[in-house]
Amino acid sequence: MSAIPAGTASLREEVEDFLYYENDLLDRWQLNEWYALFDKNGMYHIVTPGLKDADTASPDNTLFLVSDDMERLAQRIDRLSKSSAHVEFPRSTTSHLISNIRVSEGENGEVVARTRFIIHRTKFDETVGFFGHQIYRLVRGGNTFRIRDKRCVLDFDTLSQQGKVTIIL
Amino acid sequence: MNAPFLGKSGLVEVDRRRRTFRVNRAAYRSPEVFDLERKMIFNRCWLYLGFESEIEKPGDFVRRRIAGRELVFVRSRKDGPRAFYNTCMHRGVTFCREREGTNKVFTCPYHGWVFNTEGKLVDQGVAGGYPEDFNIDGRYNLMQVPRLENYRGFYFINFNKDAISLESYLSGAKEIIDLIMDQTEVGHTLIGRPHEYTIDANYKYLAENSYDGYHAPETHRTYFEFLADRLRASGGDAAVTAMMGNYQGGGRGAGLGMGHGYFEAWVPNGKPVASWIPPWGPDAKAEIDRIRDRITQQFGPERAKRICDHQKNLIIFPNLVINDHVSITVRMFQPVTVDTMRVTAWAMGPKDEHPLLRKIRLDNFLTFLGPAGFATPDDNEMLELAQVGVEHTPVEWSDISRGMREDGDLMTSAGPWTDENQMRAYWAQWDRVMGGAETLEAA
Numbered sequence: 001m002s003a004i005p006a007g008t009a010s011l012r013e014e015v016e017d018f019l020y021y022e023n024d025l026l027d028r029w030q031l032n033e034w035y036a037l038f039d040k041n042g043m044y045h046i047v048t049p050g051l052k053d054a055d056t057a058s059p060d061n062t063l064f065l066v067s068d069d070m071e072r073l074a075q076r077i078d079r080l081s082k083s084s085a086h087v088e089f090p091r092s093t094t095s096h097l098i099s100n101i102r103v104s105e106g107e108n109g110e111v112v113a114r115t116r117f118i119i120h121r122t123k124f125d126e127t128v129g130f131f132g133h134q135i136y137r138l139v140r141g142g143n144t145f146r147i148r149d150k151r152c153v154l155d156f157d158t159l160s161q162q163g164k165v166t167i168i169l
Numbered sequence: 170m171n172a173p174f175l176g177k178s179g180l181v182e183v184d185r186r187r188r189t190f191r192v193n194r195a196a197y198r199s200p201e202v203f204d205l206e207r208k209m210i211f212n213r214c215w216l217y218l219g220f221e222s223e224i225e226k227p228g229d230f231v232r233r234r235i236a237g238r239e240l241v242f243v244r245s246r247k248d249g250p251r252a253f254y255n256t257c258m259h260r261g262v263t264f265c266r267e268r269e270g271t272n273k274v275f276t277c278p279y280h281g282w283v284f285n286t287e288g289k290l291v292d293q294g295v296a297g298g299y300p301e302d303f304n305i306d307g308r309y310n311l312m313q314v315p316r317l318e319n320y321r322g323f324y325f326i327n328f329n330k331d332a333i334s335l336e337s338y339l340s341g342a343k344e345i346i347d348l349i350m351d352q353t354e355v356g357h358t359l360i361g362r363p364h365e366y367t368i369d370a371n372y373k374y375l376a377e378n379s380y381d382g383y384h385a386p387e388t389h390r391t392y393f394e395f396l397a398d399r400l401r402a403s404g405g406d407a408a409v410t411a412m413m414g415n416y417q418g419g420g421r422g423a424g425l426g427m428g429h430g431y432f433e434a435w436v437p438n439g440k441p442v443a444s445w446i447p448p449w450g451p452d453a454k455a456e457i458d459r460i461r462d463r464i465t466q467q468f469g470p471e472r473a474k475r476i477c478d479h480q481k482n483l484i485i486f487p488n489l490v491i492n493d494h495v496s497i498t499v500r501m502f503q504p505v506t507v508d509t510m511r512v513t514a515w516a517m518g519p520k521d522e523h524p525l526l527r528k529i530r531l532d533n534f535l536t537f538l539g540p541a542g543f544a545t546p547d548d549n550e551m552l553e554l555a556q557v558g559v560e561h562t563p564v565e566w567s568d569i570s571r572g573m574r575e576d577g578d579l580m581t582s583a584g585p586w587t588d589e590n591q592m593r594a595y596w597a598q599w600d601r602v603m604g605g606a607e608t609l610e611a612a
Contacts, residue, residue, distance in 0.1 A: 050268075066535065163366050
C-alpha cells in the first residue's frame with residue numbers, strides 16, 4: 001500500500017466509524033440492517049484458509065468458503081433467521097474486534113480499507129476464534145459508505161480448530 | 170434360523186424376524202473399540218491417499234497424514250508414484266515439512282541426509298565417518314508403505330503387504346467410480362485448495378451421513394427452501410413442484426460389496442456435467458448440451474442419463490466419499506480420536522472445463538457443501554449432537570433398520586435411496602473385519 005497522503009486522517013476516522021458500526025450490527029445479529037450497508041452490486045467473500053494469493057484470488061476459478069452476491073447473501077441471512085438453520089440454533093454469541101485500519105483511495109472513487117480482525121464465536125459453552133485480515137472496497141453513498149466488496153482472509157491454514165464458519169465474519 | 174444374532178464384533182445386532190438392524194453405541198464412543206479399529210481396519214483396508222493430478226510431474230509431492238501416519242506421496246523421477254513414511258532413516262525427523270511442492274531430492278533438516286525421489290539415500294551431509302558399504306543393503310533408504318495402487322487416478326495405500334489387490338477390494342464400487350470418471354475423456358483435476366476442517370464426532374458418523382437419503386428434508390430444510398426460491402424465480406411454482414416430485418420419486422441405494430455402498434438419485438440442483446437448470450442461463454445451456462451430446466454418443470442414452478442426470482453418493486469403506494453431486498467431491502475423513510475426525514474435501518472437475526461451467530461448479534460446491542455452505546454445517550452439527558448424545562447417556566443401541574428385510578445379503582442389499590441398505594452394508598463389513606472374519610488378505 002502506498003503511503004497515506006496528507007489529510008486522510010479524517011477519512012480514516014470516517015471509515016473506522018462505519019466499520020465499527022458494521023461490526024456492532026453483526027454482534028447484535030441485526031443482519032438485515034447489516035445487509036442494507038451493501039451496494040446493490042455488493043459481494044461478500046471468505047477465502048479458503050491457506051489459499052495462495054488470497055487477497056486477489058477469484059472464486060470463478062478456485063474454491064472459496066463463501067462467495068455471495070446480494071441475492072445469495074439475502075438467502076444466507078434468511079436462512080440464519082430460521083430455527084431450522086440447525087448449526088445456528090440456538091444462535092451463537094459473537095464478538096467482532098477490528099484493528100490496524102488503513103485506508104487508501106481505490107479505483108473509480110472507491111475507498112479501500114484494510115483491517116485486521118479477531119472474532120470469537122461461542123456456542124454450547126465452547127469458544128473458537130477466527131482471525132485474519134479483511135479488505136473492504138467502499139463507495140460513498142450520501143454521508144456514509146456502501147460496501148461494494150468485503151473480503152475476509154483467515155490467516156491460518158485449516159479450520160482444524162473452528163470446524164465451520166457459520167457466522168458472518 | 171431367524172433368531173436375532175450378534176455379529177463377530179459383538180457390536181452389530183441383526184434381527185431378521187423383527188426386521189431390525191442395530192449398532193452398539195460402543196462403536197462410536199469406546200476408546201478400546203477405536204484402538205482395535207486402528208489394528209483391524211486401518212492396518213488392513215485400502216486407504217485413500219491422493220489423486221493423480223496432485224503429482225502430475227516427476228518430483229511433485231504432497232505430504233499427507235493417513236490413519237495417524239505421516240506420509241509423502243511423490244511422483245519419483247524414475248519410476249512413477251511412490252508413498253514413503255515421512256521419517257528420516259537416521260534419527261526419525263519428519264523430513265518433509267511442506268504441504269506440497271516439487272523436489273529433486275528430500276533433505277532432512279537435522280543432519281542433512283539426502284534422499285532422492287526413489288527414496289535412495291544419496292548423501293549423509295558430511296564426508297567421512299561411514300564405511301563405503303554403509304547402505305549396501307538399502308536399509309537406510311526411505312521406507313515405502315507396503316502397497317500403493319490406483320484405480321482411475323485414485324491412489325490408495327495398504328499397510329498390509331499381503332492384502333488383496335485394490336481392484337478386488339473396490340468390488341462393486343468400481344462401476345460407480347467409472348460412471349463418475351466417464352464424465353470427461355481428458356481426465357480430472359482437483360481445483361484449488363481443499364476445504365479442511367474438524368468434526369467433533371466419530372468418523373463413522375460421517376460415512377453414514379454421506380449417503381443418507383433419509384435426512385435431507387429435515388436436516389437440510391433451509392437448503393431446499395433456498396433451492397425452491399431460486400427455481401421459483403426462473404421457472405415459477407411449476408418448476409418447484411417438478412423438482413420436488415422428481416427428487417422424491419425414484420433413486421436407489423445399495424451395498425456394493427466389501428462394505429462399500431452408494432445411492433443414486435435424480436439431481437435436483439443441476440450438474441455442470443451435464444444437467445442444466447434455468448438459473449444458469451443460456452450460455453451454460455449450450456455448453457452443457459454439447460457435453461451431453463458427446464456423452465450420449467459415447468455411451469448411449471441409458472448410461473448417459475446415469476452419468477448426467479443422477480447424483481451418486483459413494484462411500485469407499487472405511488473413510489472415503491466420492492460424491493458426484495453439484496460438483497464432484499472427494500472427501501477423505503481421518504479418525505483422530507474416538508470422537509474427532511479431520512475432513513479434507515476437494516472439488517474435482519474435468520481438466521479442460523469451460524470457464525463458465527467451472528465457475529458454476531465452484532459456486533455450486535461452496536453453496537451446498539463447504540463448511541460455510543448452506544447444508545454441510547447442519548450435517549456437521551447433527552453429527553456432533555449425535556456424538557454428545559451417545560457419549561453422555563447410557564443408551565446402548567442405535568438403529569439402522571429402515572428398509573430392512575427378512576432375507577438377502579446385507580453386503581449387497583438394495584432398495585429406495587432413502588432406505589438404509591447402504592449403511593447396513595458398511596456396518597456388516599465393519600463387523601466382519603473387526604471380528605476377524607474378513608482379513609482382506611489374498612488366499
